Amino acid sequence: MSDFETVAATEDQSARRGVSGEPGTPDRAGRPGRSRSLAGDAWRDLRRNPVFWLSLLLVVLVAAMAAFPGLFTANDPRDCVLSRQHAGPSGGAIFGYDFQGCDTFARAVYGARASLLVGAFSALITGVIALVVGMLAGFFGGWVDAVLSRVIDIVLGIPLLLAAIVLLKRVSTSGETVRLLAVILVLALLGWTTAARVVRSSVLTAREQDYVAAARMLGAGNGRIMWRHILPNALAPAIVVLTIALGSFIAAEATLSFLGIGLKAPTISWGIDIDAGRVHMRESATPLIVPSVFLALTVLAFIMLGDAVRDAFDPKLR
Amino acid sequence: MLRFILRRLLQMVLAFFGTTLIVYALMFAGQGDPIQALAGERPVTAAQRAYLTEKYHLDATGVGGFFYRYVNYLGGLLRGDLGQSLTGRQIGDILAAAWPVTVKLALIAMAVTVLFGVTAGVIAAIRRSGVFDHATLVLTLLVLGIPTIVLAPLAQYFLGVRWPIFPPTAGAQPSFRALLLPGIVLGSLSLATALRLTRTSVTENLRADYVRTARSKGLMRRRIVGVHVLRNSLIPVVTFLGVELGNLMSGAIITEGVFNIPGVGFNLFRGIRTEDGPLVVGIVSVLVVVYLLANLVVDVLYAVLDPRIRYE
Numbered sequence: 001m002s003d004f005e006t007v008a009a010t011e012d013q014s015a016r017r018g019v020s021g022e023p024g025t026p027d028r029a030g031r032p033g034r035s036r037s038l039a040g041d042a043w044r045d046l047r048r049n050p051v052f053w054l055s056l057l058l059v060v061l062v063a064a065m066a067a068f069p070g071l072f073t074a075n076d077p078r079d080c081v082l083s084r085q086h087a088g089p090s091g092g093a094i095f096g097y098d099f100q101g102c103d104t105f106a107r108a109v110y111g112a113r114a115s116l117l118v119g120a121f122s123a124l125i126t127g128v129i130a131l132v133v134g135m136l137a138g139f140f141g142g143w144v145d146a147v148l149s150r151v152i153d154i155v156l157g158i159p160l161l162l163a164a165i166v167l168l169k170r171v172s173t174s175g176e177t178v179r180l181l182a183v184i185l186v187l188a189l190l191g192w193t194t195a196a197r198v199v200r201s202s203v204l205t206a207r208e209q210d211y212v213a214a215a216r217m218l219g220a221g222n223g224r225i226m227w228r229h230i231l232p233n234a235l236a237p238a239i240v241v242l243t244i245a246l247g248s249f250i251a252a253e254a255t256l257s258f259l260g261i262g263l264k265a266p267t268i269s270w271g272i273d274i275d276a277g278r279v280h281m282r283e284s285a286t287p288l289i290v291p292s293v294f295l296a297l298t299v300l301a302f303i304m305l306g307d308a309v310r311d312a313f314d315p316k317l318r
Numbered sequence: 319m320l321r322f323i324l325r326r327l328l329q330m331v332l333a334f335f336g337t338t339l340i341v342y343a344l345m346f347a348g349q350g351d352p353i354q355a356l357a358g359e360r361p362v363t364a365a366q367r368a369y370l371t372e373k374y375h376l377d378a379t380g381v382g383g384f385f386y387r388y389v390n391y392l393g394g395l396l397r398g399d400l401g402q403s404l405t406g407r408q409i410g411d412i413l414a415a416a417w418p419v420t421v422k423l424a425l426i427a428m429a430v431t432v433l434f435g436v437t438a439g440v441i442a443a444i445r446r447s448g449v450f451d452h453a454t455l456v457l458t459l460l461v462l463g464i465p466t467i468v469l470a471p472l473a474q475y476f477l478g479v480r481w482p483i484f485p486p487t488a489g490a491q492p493s494f495r496a497l498l499l500p501g502i503v504l505g506s507l508s509l510a511t512a513l514r515l516t517r518t519s520v521t522e523n524l525r526a527d528y529v530r531t532a533r534s535k536g537l538m539r540r541r542i543v544g545v546h547v548l549r550n551s552l553i554p555v556v557t558f559l560g561v562e563l564g565n566l567m568s569g570a571i572i573t574e575g576v577f578n579i580p581g582v583g584f585n586l587f588r589g590i591r592t593e594d595g596p597l598v599v600g601i602v603s604v605l606v607v608v609y610l611l612a613n614l615v616v617d618v619l620y621a622v623l624d625p626r627i628r629y630e
Binding site for chain 1: 459466606
């Protein structure tokens, strides 16, 4: 892990060039006699990795589902008629109806939005906290580092699910937006520590580089050095960690909703549907299986994506 | 060594106060009516209100009042007095009845992890880049990526209801057979991590100088792997398993809830469902302490097992 961070941090300048200039990469790589950068190598690896493309495809698919659910199903997930309880497939409802007589497939499609919103925003807030804390701890060192590292230790020592239960029990409103925000904030508040450690360690390496000393000699202040010279180095490893974290935030949201303290009824969430399907699994299993498969594939897609990118950047595996 | 243990103990005490203060503050401090916050969306009867006011000394106000109540709660926690749940049962009694079941489940999960995870990890490392290696890596990625709320109900449906190999739920006095499927589900997560950890660790050690020396001495391969490599490779695995045991105690909320196993996690699950605030706070406090203790034991164990490791 730490080797990866170090390398990714020092090679990041080229990494950003390589990734942002994707179209140009192949002919640069194809030019004879020119040594490729680590990012070029990583991109070549990724391009040939079917796991990378598969997970990317899944992520794009789920994102499209969250943004435009109407494209995937014509049915209204809230149009529930009890007379259709556990009815078989018909009229666009390809997986039939659940216990309440709602379209199982439509509910699974519309469930993507809440999951992705929670995952994306928790990861975003986590990223901001991690960058600020990791940057301050790594750059200033000394007592700032000591204090912040102890804070990280303590937060890391709190079991996520238990703390989320305690925190969310305090949110007694059932307004949809408020609950969504609460879940996002709780997950971000508890989940930023790993990313902060990653940022801190890459800042520690970047701080000792010659170009930082050069910038300082030219009269750059702390703020400018942190923003222009060190931040770009800390970004790439942080993004990999955050991609994986996004997947686990989605799983955590579903788990909390499953327990009945995350998102609540009017909101459509895979966790709520899995719980509802579980109760009536003996009568009909599809309302349990469909949201389960959606959730598992989404979480897997993000974790595999992060895993593939990390492996591509890890020179030890070469 | 002694210095390290003392230092670690001190750290643990700090972490204990830190986390319990956070749990307590989140539960009771802040705006609004603390009793209503505790009871969630349920109405509170006058008797319950009077009981909770007296129990948590809510008539004292201000910062002093808060710390008074916190110290009071901490004292109760240390003495094992966790108060009553909203249904009137002693939380200590509920936990006493639930612990043996949870420990049994955790041990089954741990046995599954060690039996399959470590063995498969060693085989994968010896035959690195083989079919077995690739297959296990893909499999562990799948297991790591699938959340328990998917794994547990689906295992229950397919292996309990559709093809009744295992009993789908456990009753009040769960038998070993009834705990087997939940144990496998619970253990599968740590199984995947243990497998990957063993594989990495054994692979690294296979390249070490002492392995080359042993081989050039003419030792049999079985002895090299079984004695020399394994002993060195299992250090991180053992410590991981220690942390995992703590996690299993608290991570069983979903599994115990789904399979209806009357353990600690199940009681927490029920406490959340029935909006029983005191029960939730009581169980969470105890679980946090268990978690901290497990981490402490593991850290010390780590230093004992591997003399190269010193935290100074």
